[in-house]
Amino acid sequence: MIVPMKHLTLLCVASMRETTLERLRELGAAHLNLSASDSEAYRHAQARLSVARHALQILKDALAGKPVSPTTVGPHKVHGHEMSGEALLKAPLPASAGDAAAKIDAIRHLADMRQALVNESERLDSDIALYQPFGDFDVTLPSKLTAQGVQVQLFRAPVNTTFIERDGVLIQEFAADQNFTYGAMIGPGELPESCERVTLPEASASVLQTRYDETVARAGQITGRLRHAADDAADLEREVTRLTDISDFANAADTMQANGAVAWITGWLPADQEESLRDLAQENSWGLLARDPEPGETPPTLLRPPRLFRPMQALFDALGIAPAYNESDVSVPFFCFFSIFFAMLVGDGGYGALIFLLTLRVRRKMPKAPRAPFVLLYFFALATLVWGVLSNTWFGTHPKFADNAASLWLNHPENGINNMMLFCFTLGVIHLSVARIWNAISLFPDTKFLAQIGWLGVIWFMYCMSCSIVGIFQAPVFIYPVFGVSVLLLFLFTLKRSELKTNGIELGMLPLNIVSALGDIISYVRLFAVGLASVKVAENFNSMAIGMNLPLWAKIVPMVLILLIGHGLNFAMAGLSILVHAVRLNTLEFSNHKGVTWAGYAFRPFKRKADAT
DSSP: BBBBEEEEEEEEGGGGGGHHHHHHHHOOOEEEOEEEEEEEHHHHHHHHHHHHHHHHHHHHHHHHHHOOOSSSTTOOOOTOOOTTTTTHHHSSSOOOOSSSHHHHHHHHHHHHHHHHHHHHHHHHHHHHHGGGGSSSTTHHHHHHHTTTTOOEEEEEEEEOOOHHHHHBBBEEEEEEOSSSSEEEESSSSOOTTTTTOOOOOOHHHHHHHHHHHHHHHHHHHHHHHHHHHGGGGHHHHHHHHHHHHHHHHHHHHOEEEEEEEEEEEEEEEEEGGHHHHHHHHHTTOOEEEEEOTTTTTOBBBBOOOOOGGHHHHHHHHHHOOOTTSSOOOOHHHHHHHHHHHHHHHOOOOHHHHHHHHHHHHHHOOOOSSSSSHHEEEHHHHHHHHHHHHHHHBTTTOOGGGGHHHHHHHTTTTHHHHHHHHHHHHHHHHHHHHHHHHHHHHHHTSTTTTTHHHHHHHHHHHHHHHHHHTTTSSSOOTTTHHHHHHHHHHHHHHHGGGGGGHHHHHHHHHHHHHHHHHHHEEEEHHHHHHHHHHHHHHHHHHHHHTOOSSOHHHHHHHHHHHHHHHHHHHHHHOOOHHHHIIIIIIIIIIIHHHHHHHOOOOBBBOOOOGGGGO
């Protein structure tokens, strides 16, 4: 259910505004209407929070092995951390010790040094590539010759350039590649027009290579130090949470308006928390006005689904979506059908077992992490295992001993494809029918519920048409009069007579919406297409690995590598398909029929987050 909200206006003595906010935060039940703040306290809190988040991200990236790319601008340029040249190679590395602020400074200092080293290594690598064709020579020699009146210029010219001899000038070619000829001109005058002058290097090729190796080694040493500092991540997480509390409090204090001796702030409160806030207001001598939302207001959405389906909130948060306050909580059908879609898109019981084991392992390593995402993955993994049993698919294989009635029907050599499409279309029509029946029950006894019955008939007609189009079965004769009656119900009961002037366009759009229902049903065939593609990719990698024409002892290693790479890639693609297709079928096809726009914003209570860590 979507929890009913009350709009609140809280008044207090202006001199007690911070105490009021502190006690309101302790209650942790009110969603405040916060505005953009530009106070010095808020900007300072945001700056500290940004620095802490940056340090935490540095540790996470180092632990994940994320490479560092060269850059000339960005967060590595921190005041007081500037270093270059010999200092980067010889300066002692700061230790991550002390309080959170000291650890943050040390981690950022290490990251600054590493970034400068990566930038330097990139520059040296470019110089080495540029000067390598000229060979290893004494870089002081050209200047000595110039001092004696002998001019020396390095150049590169397009391949096949013809050099014209001149008196007193010697052109020496050193090397050539596919694009350029590299050489030196000894003697007075300008280089030929086609030649590009190359400035003298700062050091010989061997010295540049030594500097490059030292720079890369030093950057690797710092990365190792950051990985060892990963134990500080928990301290930094707590610091980020603490600074978030400070930032939120500063924002609330700035948002609180005042007029003379009175200050006030507005927000939203779950209706079942009204008595608790009234008791707190009476205890602290606050003024409190709590009322129902007025037309045009947009309260935040607080979902409170049945206990079994509450982990679905973790997925909604991850996707950044929430139904509008005046819409419906679709957590239950979303959870049920998403689990089925997840299983069909992954399409392999072996992958389901792997997801379950990986989730179990990560959970043991992160016992204090939020529980909901792990519960979701357990359910989805079990659903995939069940689908693996029904389809008899295990890492791209179909063992005969595990065949059952469902797998024989789904994998029938002649009708398997039609059977799978029939299953997908049937799943789709059930999914959309749930939305329309739900709407009809919600609208009854208003006559508009008859329009939802009409939509139900249209959906089933389009289901029969879809099956007929692909040759699964011929549409039964009775479905045509059902369709006619359904369309009549839509035109008669979608709008009331009083709504025709303001919303009459809906009737004009009905023909297009009716036709689009066919596309909605057909859209569910993606479950079959993507799942089949996943299975076929696994089968092909298995065949590639097993079918190598090599002795057994020689093909074990390449066979294992092919299987690991192939199934790993397929596993990753399955995850991507879930994000694209399973989410779409729930948030678009189903939601369009249910009337959920996902235009809401989540309820975020003003509370101290640090207590939860």
